[in-house]
Amino acid sequence: MDRIAYLYAAEPPTKEQEARLIAFLRGRYGEEITIEYKKSSAYTGGFRLEVGAEVYDWSLSGRFRQLKDSLMQTIGESGDIIPLLKRRLEEWTPEVLAEEVGTVLSVGDGIAKVSGLEHAEYGEILLFSSGITGMILSLEKESVGCILFGDESAVTEGSTVRRTKRRAGIPVGERFLGRVVGALGEPIDGMGEILSEGYRPVEAPAPGIIDRQPVDRPLETGLLAIDSMFPIGRGQRELIIGDRGTGKTAIALDTILNQRDKNVVCIYVAIGQKASSVARLTETLRTSGALDYTVVVNASAGESASLQYIAPYAGCALGEYFMEKGRDVLIVYDDLSKHAVAYRALSLLLGRSPGREAYPGDVFYLHSRLLERAAHLSDKRGGGSMTALPIVETQGGDVSAYIPTNIISITDGQIFLESSLFFAGQRPAVNVGLSVSRVGGDAQTEAMKRASGTLRLDLAQYREIEVFTQFASDLDEATKSQLEYGSGLMRLLRQKQGSPIPRHRQVFTLIAALHHVMQHVKGEEIPAFTEELLTYLEHAAPEIAENIRQEGKLTKEDKARIEALCDTFLSERTQREA
Numbered sequence: 001m002d003r004i005a006y007l008y009a010a011e012p013p014t015k016e017q018e019a020r021l022i023a024f025l026r027g028r029y030g031e032e033i034t035i036e037y038k039k040s041s042a043y044t045g046g047f048r049l050e051v052g053a054e055v056y057d058w059s060l061s062g063r064f065r066q067l068k069d070s071l072m073q074t075i076g077e078s079g080d081i082i083p084l085l086k087r088r089l090e091e092w093t094p095e096v097l098a099e100e101v102g103t104v105l106s107v108g109d110g111i112a113k114v115s116g117l118e119h120a121e122y123g124e125i126l127l128f129s130s131g132i133t134g135m136i137l138s139l140e141k142e143s144v145g146c147i148l149f150g151d152e153s154a155v156t157e158g159s160t161v162r163r164t165k166r167r168a169g170i171p172v173g174e175r176f177l178g179r180v181v182g183a184l185g186e187p188i189d190g191m192g193e194i195l196s197e198g199y200r201p202v203e204a205p206a207p208g209i210i211d212r213q214p215v216d217r218p219l220e221t222g223l224l225a226i227d228s229m230f231p232i233g234r235g236q237r238e239l240i241i242g243d244r245g246t247g248k249t250a251i252a253l254d255t256i257l258n259q260r261d262k263n264v265v266c267i268y269v270a271i272g273q274k275a276s277s278v279a280r281l282t283e284t285l286r287t288s289g290a291l292d293y294t295v296v297v298n299a300s301a302g303e304s305a306s307l308q309y310i311a312p313y314a315g316c317a318l319g320e321y322f323m324e325k326g327r328d329v330l331i332v333y334d335d336l337s338k339h340a341v342a343y344r345a346l347s348l349l350l351g352r353s354p355g356r357e358a359y360p361g362d363v364f365y366l367h368s369r370l371l372e373r374a375a376h377l378s379d380k381r382g383g384g385s386m387t388a389l390p391i392v393e394t395q396g397g398d399v400s401a402y403i404p405t406n407i408i409s410i411t412d413g414q415i416f417l418e419s420s421l422f423f424a425g426q427r428p429a430v431n432v433g434l435s436v437s438r439v440g441g442d443a444q445t446e447a448m449k450r451a452s453g454t455l456r457l458d459l460a461q462y463r464e465i466e467v468f469t470q471f472a473s474d475l476d477e478a479t480k481s482q483l484e485y486g487s488g489l490m491r492l493l494r495q496k497q498g499s500p501i502p503r504h505r506q507v508f509t510l511i512a513a514l515h516h517v518m519q520h521v522k523g524e525e526i527p528a529f530t531e532e533l534l535t536y537l538e539h540a541a542p543e544i545a546e547n548i549r550q551e552g553k554l555t556k557e558d559k560a561r562i563e564a565l566c567d568t569f570l571s572e573r574t575q576r577e578a
Contacts, residue, residue: 003033008040009047025051052118055101102161104128105143110152110304111349114161115143123203127162130154135168135310138350145350147306149184167203170314171196172321176295177265180282183299183311185318189282200321202313206372213378215412218443218552219330219387222258222500223251225430225493228452228510229459230415233443234328234385235376239407241392241399242417247428248391250497251415252332253281255389257290258500259330265322266294267331269315272308272338275300284498301338308342316373319386323375326382331374335391336367340403357402364406371410399434413437427494432459445503445552450559451510455489458514462486484520489513491523492530504548508537511559517566536569537562 005025007013013021018035025033033051040048049056102116112134114126126134126146132154138145148155170185173196180189187194215233232238240248256266268285270278278298285291295318299311312333319329333339340363347360355361367390374388390411392404397419399408408414413436422429441449465482469475475483492513495501501509512518512533521529538545544558 003029003031003051005033005035006050007035007037007047008042008050009037010039010041012037012039013047021049050101100163102126102144102163104155104157104159104161106157107148107152107155109349110148110306111346112146112148112152112155112161113143114146117144117161117163120144120163123167125164125166125168127164128155129160129162130156135306137346138352147309147346148304149306149310167201168310168313169199169201170317171198172200172318173197176318177293178291178295180278180296180298183297183303183307183314185314188298198321200317202310202317203369204317204320204373206369207375207377207381211378211381212375213383214442215376215385215439216442217376217385218445218448219255219264219328220258220503221251221255222502223254223428223495224501224506224509225428225495226251226415227444227448227503227506229432229456230413230430230435230437231440231443231448232387232389232437233376233439234387235374236413236437236439236443237371237374237388237390237411238437239390239392239411239414240417241394241404241408241414242429243394243397243419246417246419246422247497248393248417249277249281249334251417251428252334252389252391253284254498254500255330256285256294256332257288257498259293260288260290262328264293264328264330265319266290267297267315267319267329268294269297269299269312269331269333271299271311271333271335272301272342273298273334275302288498305342305345308339309346312336312339312370316370316386320373323377323384323386324382326384328384329386331386331388333370333388333390335393336407337391337393337403340366359402363403364410367407368410371407412439425494426490427497430493432456432463445548447503447507447548447552447554448510450554450556451507451514453510453514455510455514459486459489462489481519485516487523488518488521488526491526492518494527502549503552504538504545505534507548507554508534508545508562511562512537512566515563515566517570532573533566533569537565540565 007021021035022033029051100117100119102114105113105115120136120139122136122139124136126136128134132148132150134146134148136144136146171194173194175194175196179187179191179194181194182188215235217234219232219234220227221232226232240251242248252268256268259266268281278296278300282291282296285294297311297315297318299307315331315333319331322329340359343363343366344359348354348358352360371388371390374386376385377383390407392407394401394404399405399416416431416434417429418431421431437443462482462485465479466486469479469483492509509530517533518526518529541561544562547553
């Protein structure tokens with residue numbers, strides 16, 4: 001039986017026109033196709049030819065749509081688009097293109113099932129007749145499953161769907177800095193449109209081994225506890241993990257604040273957060289001047305699971321734009337627990353088989369293909385970097401749960417925040433035993449390496465002795481001294497939120513602490529004592545401070561001089577108090 005092609009036009013074709021159409025279809029499909037004419041006044045001045053799921057739209061509206069698509073590809077090639085648009089208009093000629101058109105079988109919960117798209121691809125964007133877009137996330141034998149980016153009430157059963165043959169993407173450009181955008185790059189801060197400089201797909205392969213170079217440049221957080229013991233390098237992936245309300249976002253925020261005047265682009269991706277929380281964080285960035293070099297990508301708890309799913313990939317694509325220009329990028333994913341929950345909801349609605357904790361089998365790939373895109377590019381690729389700080393929320397400190405263990409295995413280390421430390425007033429509440437950086441000293445300056453010394457070992461010994469002596473009443477002097485010393489170190493590592501410490505001050509503080517200058521200072525007096533000591537050292541050794549600040553260098557002689565100055569300060573202070 002011959003295939004039938006349906007021709008919609010205001011007037012029937014002449015014999016010559018019908019013969020040309022039959023010849024075209026025979027060449028296109030390699031078989032005889034019968035043309036059946038159907039009169040339609042909607043196609044005056046053109047026609048519409050349907051062959052199965054493929055549509056050739058030679059109506060005025062179809063040719064205008066071709067022109068629109070052509071112009072949309074032009075936008076973003078340059079900041080000055082007027083000459084490009086003029087050139088594209090002069091060069092453009094309509095083509096006979098086959099469009100694959102499908103039909104909505106069902107819609108609900110942000111998911112649409114579509115039939116008729118035989119050649120549709122995973123991750124492709126579909127355009128519904130109402131103007132709503134969606135992305136294919138499931139390929140089945142008779143239909144495709146599509147997540148919707150917009151109001152699902154605008155999509156009805158039986159409505160038509162058109163393939164765009166484009167992957168999901170986001171506009172990118174320098175003008176995104178200082179703005180708050182949605183998961184698809186649209187501005188949501190009320191400050192007007194953003195003129196983009198390009199368009200990047202949200203899904204992209206991670207840089208290969210040849211395109212990378214070792215992670216050996218520090219990205220300092222400004223937090224003494226982290227920079228001294230768990231250093232983060234540019235291009236690293238360091239997980240921030242802990243229970244709810246233990247200061248995970250605070251660490252990420254302080255890290256962003258510490259990048260001021262360091263030529264680092266920061267991207268904060270909020271996934272499933274309360275809109276009020278994101279608004280407060282944005283205002284903190286604005287008042288501190290950090291929003292100027294930051295982009296906030298927000299898919300709040302009120303958004304659909306589809307937008308929460310796509311948001312981190314969109315933020316990553318924006319970061320890659322800057323990375324490939326040779327810039328250093330810091331991206332925070334807050335948080336990937338909610339991202340996994342959104343993906344689980346979509347997967348269950350799409351009919352995928354649930355596995356452990358109802359997550360689909362590819363939930364590991366969900367995060368690995370995102371985090372693997374963080375890298376320090378080779379000099380041949382421009383030398384840019386993207387450092388990822390994913391955040392994961394645990395329940396009752398259980399790091400062995402499904403999602404935490406997945407992401408721990410993907411990242412290059414984790415900063416574990418302990419609830420008991422947090423409630424005891426230790427901020428940031430970093431657990432020294434469970435936290436680790438697999439890049440380690442390679443991502444530290446020479447000054448920080450030399451200054452941090454045995455800090456982590458001393459704290460680990462203190463925590464162990466503290467546990468064993470909780471119920472002991474009779475302690476020897478050596479044990480009491482070690483407990484006093486360890487307690488002082490813990491107090492020293494406490495830091496107010498929003499107050500990152502400059503590099504030279506961190507180095508001076510560590511040298512003084514490990515030299516036991518603060519051994520007998522009462523815990524509540526340590527902040528004031530430290531501030532007084534640092535001011536003294538900055539005035540007594542300004543050249544050492546400048547060398548640490550600019551070059552990150554500290555010689556043995558410089559360290560010995562700082563220790564001698566600490567002894568002098570302590571002696572003079574003791575004499576004043578006497």
